[in-house]
Amino acid sequence: MDKETQDKLKKAAGIEAAQLIRDGMVAGLGTGSTVKFLVDELGRRTREEGLKFTGVTTSRRTQEQAEGYGIKIIDIDDADHIDITIDGADEVDKDFNGIKGGGAALLWEKIVAVNSNKIVWIVDRSKVVDTIGAFPLPVEVIPFGAGHVIAQFKKRGYKPVLRLDAQGEPVRTDEKNYIVDLHLGRIENPKELAGDLITTVGVVEHGLFLNMVDTVIVGDPAGPRVMQNPDKA
Numbered sequence: 001m002d003k004e005t006q007d008k009l010k011k012a013a014g015i016e017a018a019q020l021i022r023d024g025m026v027a028g029l030g031t032g033s034t035v036k037f038l039v040d041e042l043g044r045r046t047r048e049e050g051l052k053f054t055g056v057t058t059s060r061r062t063q064e065q066a067e068g069y070g071i072k073i074i075d076i077d078d079a080d081h082i083d084i085t086i087d088g089a090d091e092v093d094k095d096f097n098g099i100k101g102g103g104a105a106l107l108w109e110k111i112v113a114v115n116s117n118k119i120v121w122i123v124d125r126s127k128v129v130d131t132i133g134a135f136p137l138p139v140e141v142i143p144f145g146a147g148h149v150i151a152q153f154k155k156r157g158y159k160p161v162l163r164l165d166a167q168g169e170p171v172r173t174d175e176k177n178y179i180v181d182l183h184l185g186r187i188e189n190p191k192e193l194a195g196d197l198i199t200t201v202g203v204v205e206h207g208l209f210l211n212m213v214d215t216v217i218v219g220d221p222a223g224p225r226v227m228q229n230p231d232k233a
């Protein structure tokens, strides 16, 4: 799929999902290029329709964009609940297992997600896959001793690559940690892998979001379609 088509589908999914936000809600706002379209639409609704809701953001980037539209953003610890979180994803399978973190925001995204009453993902249709893992799995790692964590991943056959920015420096997350991308190809047993990663000392969090999402809105050329997680119905 070319980038122009993909962006169109992302935008359509973002606009569709923006309808889920209503006056008075506390809404988690994800991160990434798809969420950017969502926030643009929420900004439009705020300005043109007088929509009034409170946001909890999953990255500094999203916070800046939302505040630029005059959307009220509060700290997650000042939110006594989050009604709904809308976020992007890098891949999702039919069991509603997904990979996130392509934009290095997975840690805050997971914290916001687990504290939300409902989770919605917005993706273009190229991200709906049979088996996750073609997209390199992001893992957030503490910089101290990161070389040893990477060496362990190598030994386990995870094909780790430290993510670098355009200047060749390690990418830093909003928590100033590193991202190590695991080039796994296919993840046959995501639960086992998640357990292995999270018990590795030096790992803060990983981008496997397993059966957490309630609803996925898929941007499709025929129009956005909804995948409802039967386990969350």
Ligand SMILES: O=C[C@H](O)[C@H](O)[C@H](O)COP(=O)(O)O
Residues within 6 Å of the ligand: 030, 031, 032, 033, 034, 035, 087, 088, 089, 090, 099, 100, 101, 102, 103, 104, 105, 106, 109
């Ligand atoms: O860290 C970033 C997030 O998990 C994004 O939601 C994910 O990478 C999807 O991003 P995009 O909408 O840009 O494809």
